[in-house]
Amino acid sequence: MSEVEFSASEMMIVAAARELAGQRVCFVGVGLPNIAVNLARLTVAPELELVYESGAFGAKPARLPLSIGDPCIVTGATAVVPMVELFAYYLQGGLVDVGFLGAAQIDRFGNINSTVIGPYEHPKTRLPGSGGACEIAINARQVFVIMRQSKRSFVEKIDFRTSPGNLGGAESAVRARREEGWLGSGPSVVVTDMGIYHFDDSGQMRLDSIHSGVTLAAVRETMGWEPKVAEPLPVTPAPTSEELRLIREELDPDGAYTK
Amino acid sequence: MSKVASMRDAVAALIHDGDVVAIEGFTHLICFAAGHEIVRQRKRDLTLARLTPDLVYDQMVAAGVARKLVFSWLGNPGVGGLHAIRRRVENADPAPLELEEYSHFGMVGRYTAGASNLPFYPLRSYFESDLPKANPLIRPIRSPYGEETVYAVPPLKPDVTIVHAQRADAEGNTQMWGLLGCQKEAAFAADRVVVVVEELVDEAVVRADPNRTVIPGLIVDAVVVEPWGAHPSYVQGAYDRDNRFYLEWDAISRDAAATQAWLDEWVYGIAGRAEYVARLGVERTAELRPSRSAPSGSVDYGVYE
Numbered sequence: 191m192s193e194v195e196f197s198a199s200e201m202m203i204v205a206a207a208r209e210l211a212g213q214r215v216c217f218v219g220v221g222l223p224n225i226a227v228n229l230a231r232l233t234v235a236p237e238l239e240l241v242y243e244s245g246a247f248g249a250k251p252a253r254l255p256l257s258i259g260d261p262c263i264v265t266g267a268t269a270v271v272p273m274v275e276l277f278a279y280y281l282q283g284g285l286v287d288v289g290f291l292g293a294a295q296i297d298r299f300g301n302i303n304s305t306v307i308g309p310y311e312h313p314k315t316r317l318p319g320s321g322g323a324c325e326i327a328i329n330a331r332q333v334f335v336i337m338r339q340s341k342r343s344f345v346e347k348i349d350f351r352t353s354p355g356n357l358g359g360a361e362s363a364v365r366a367r368r369e370e371g372w373l374g375s376g377p378s379v380v381v382t383d384m385g386i387y388h389f390d391d392s393g394q395m396r397l398d399s400i401h402s403g404v405t406l407a408a409v410r411e412t413m414g415w416e417p418k419v420a421e422p423l424p425v426t427p428a429p430t431s432e433e434l435r436l437i438r439e440e441l442d443p444d445g446a447y448t449k
Numbered sequence: 450m451s452k453v454a455s456m457r458d459a460v461a462a463l464i465h466d467g468d469v470v471a472i473e474g475f476t477h478l479i480c481f482a483a484g485h486e487i488v489r490q491r492k493r494d495l496t497l498a499r500l501t502p503d504l505v506y507d508q509m510v511a512a513g514v515a516r517k518l519v520f521s522w523l524g525n526p527g528v529g530g531l532h533a534i535r536r537r538v539e540n541a542d543p544a545p546l547e548l549e550e551y552s553h554f555g556m557v558g559r560y561t562a563g564a565s566n567l568p569f570y571p572l573r574s575y576f577e578s579d580l581p582k583a584n585p586l587i588r589p590i591r592s593p594y595g596e597e598t599v600y601a602v603p604p605l606k607p608d609v610t611i612v613h614a615q616r617a618d619a620e621g622n623t624q625m626w627g628l629l630g631c632q633k634e635a636a637f638a639a640d641r642v643v644v645v646v647e648e649l650v651d652e653a654v655v656r657a658d659p660n661r662t663v664i665p666g667l668i669v670d671a672v673v674v675e676p677w678g679a680h681p682s683y684v685q686g687a688y689d690r691d692n693r694f695y696l697e698w699d700a701i702s703r704d705a706a707a708t709q710a711w712l713d714e715w716v717y718g719i720a721g722r723a724e725y726v727a728r729l730g731v732e733r734t735a736e737l738r739p740s741r742s743a744p745s746g747s748v749d750y751g752v753y754e
Contacts, residue, residue: 220526243553244475244628256692257526259476261685264627265743272629273475273500274561277554282573305550310583316538318530320552321501321522325574354577370576371597446527 196429198383199338199448200437201401202226204429206290206336206381208234215239216288217281217326220258222336223290225437225447226381228254232436239268241286243322245276254441277322281329284373289330291323293337295348298394298415299363300335300355300377302327303348310350320352327353332378339382345414360393384409386426387417394418399426451619452672453649456721459671460486463641464495468608469519471498471560471639472505475630476526477685480613480645481505482678482722488512489716498607500556500631504681504698507531510546511708512716517547519605521556528695532702542705550584551602557631559605563638569601576600610639612664613679615687616648617655621669624661626745627685636664645673647687659750677726677734688737 196204206226210216211234218227218240228251231238240249244259248268255263264270271280280286294317295303304323308314327333333355337343355377356363363376380387386399396418397409402425409417429437442448454462464470464487472480484505487495491514497506498519503526509515511533518534525531537546551559558570571590581587581600590601612632617623623644625632636642644664649672655662681691701707719725726734 220524244477245630246628256690256695257476259526259628261477261627261683261689261739264685270626270628272633273553273631274557274634277557278572282554305579305583310579313539316523316530316535318522318524319520319550320578320580322553324552324578324580325554325572328574328576350583351577351579357577366577371573372576373573 194431194434196434197448198401200429200434201426202336202338202381202383203229203437203447204433205386205401205426206334207433209334209379209381209386210235210238210288213238213288215241215286216290217241217243217286217330218258219289219291219323219326220321221292222447223292224255224258225441226336227290228441229433229436232440233433241276241280243273243276245271245273247271247276247280277325281325284329286330288332288334289326289374290334290336291326291353293335293343295343295345296335296337296380297345297348299357299359300333300380300389300395301348301351301357302335302353302355303350305350305352307349323353327355327376328372328374330374332375335377335380337380337382339384339412341412341414344412356389356393360391363393384412390418396420397423399424401426402428452621452666452669453619454671454673456482456486456645456673456675459643459673460490463643463670464492464609466493467495469496469498471607471610471635473499473610473612473630473632473635474679474682475500475628476503477628477630477683478613478625478632478679479503479505479682480611480678481680481682482675483611483643483645484509485716485725486721487514488712498605500553501526502531502534504531504695507533507698507702508712508716510534510537511702512712515546517549519549521551521553525695525699528699532699533708536705549586550580551587552580555587555602556605557634559602560631560634560638562602562604563606564634567604569603571599571601573599605638607635607639609641609643610635611643611645612636613645613684614663615646615684616650617644617646617672618650618652618666619672620652620666621664621672622652622655622662622666623664623669624655624658625663626661629663633663636668641670642668643671643673644669645675645678647676647678647684649674675722678722680726680729686739686742688734689739691733691737
């Protein structure tokens, strides 16, 4: 069967967008989440309300926002509110179903580092930091992560825990969430350029779908731990021509995210 | 009473070496014009507060005006890192830079506590995060009404807050639309406030639409009229972000010498924003206008006599 060729990044974005089917309110993080969520809005989740930490609720951007504060997320939005309201009433008030984050490092329990590589006081690489990620991880009903997978990003031990996931395992995470009154149930999906992971009963990432053309050996090569793998392991359905058209013609014509 | 002043006079009179300065505006309405004037006047030892330091603080840090940053997300939005700041943090090149780091909600809460004259702002964040270890000013507190623990952040009260806006009257009654960030909170929290606007309007324009007033003249010390003062960031309805420059800055700022050459050409080498806009050229500025206008519907406040 002849299919349109697609890149690993396009597969990742499409797979992430499909995971949003049936969701209602999504808090959109900077970078890859931005394009995945906008693709979802145009395909599987037309009812999706996009919330940007910059203060826009119900955004309907006419182009792919250059940043999470682009003027196109304001024009035509349902509401634009001061950031304190966005964080206090919308997020902390429990209205956000999915918080969609990126990460520099993630561990098997979905704990995220976006702060530093190396020690905090003398970092080898100073990364942007939390932004809203820490409070999103705690207050969004569930957390989706989209990131490229490599030995440097999928690590046994993250250098700094910016945003908590399942901590040291499901038991500790459930206890912390209950005792500390978190609204969120934590990470539920991690989509990479190689596959789709969900979290099992122990709170660990499990490879539930592998993208077409990717081998399990290649997946193992790019992880700092031995991954749990679903059996049987399905292959992620390839992007449709319509999904690819939306990415290439409407969302990212310059290839900023998909090169 | 008119508070209209030139940028040069406002910065000279209101910003002093060692001050805590907040130039707020979340990706939108970032007052580069004020940042550049602070550089030109060679202010020193400033603590610069901002959720997202953005290019404006990368430039100010490169120019040596700052000793410390207070922030929550340190990057070039949609592009990558802030390299002048990273050189100082990673390599102390040419000098160390002190960091005080929060999350966005934490920073917004700090301004809110500052504006409300409260000793802290409570929030449900930071649980099981390493941020409270990195910054011991983020502290857990027990609810006085039960067993619950939340985190607290201290008030942030800048010596000076600078905000850019679409319009204000001569007294400083300031109206803005589009993303509002935390300019209102940062302004009410500050000891002194400078408002920089695209357009100076008559008081009657403000009074015709009081719901749109974000900052009252009551707390404003100076009004500076500086069209294009937020370039290369944007002003809703007036001009778009100049993304070409955000990309160019990534290359410029990776090289310390190129960064200084850029500061020489675009900051030290010119008198102010009018010269900067002239140097940008009409072709570049015309490209940044919105493709079409999208006016709000008007509302009827009614007259009650």
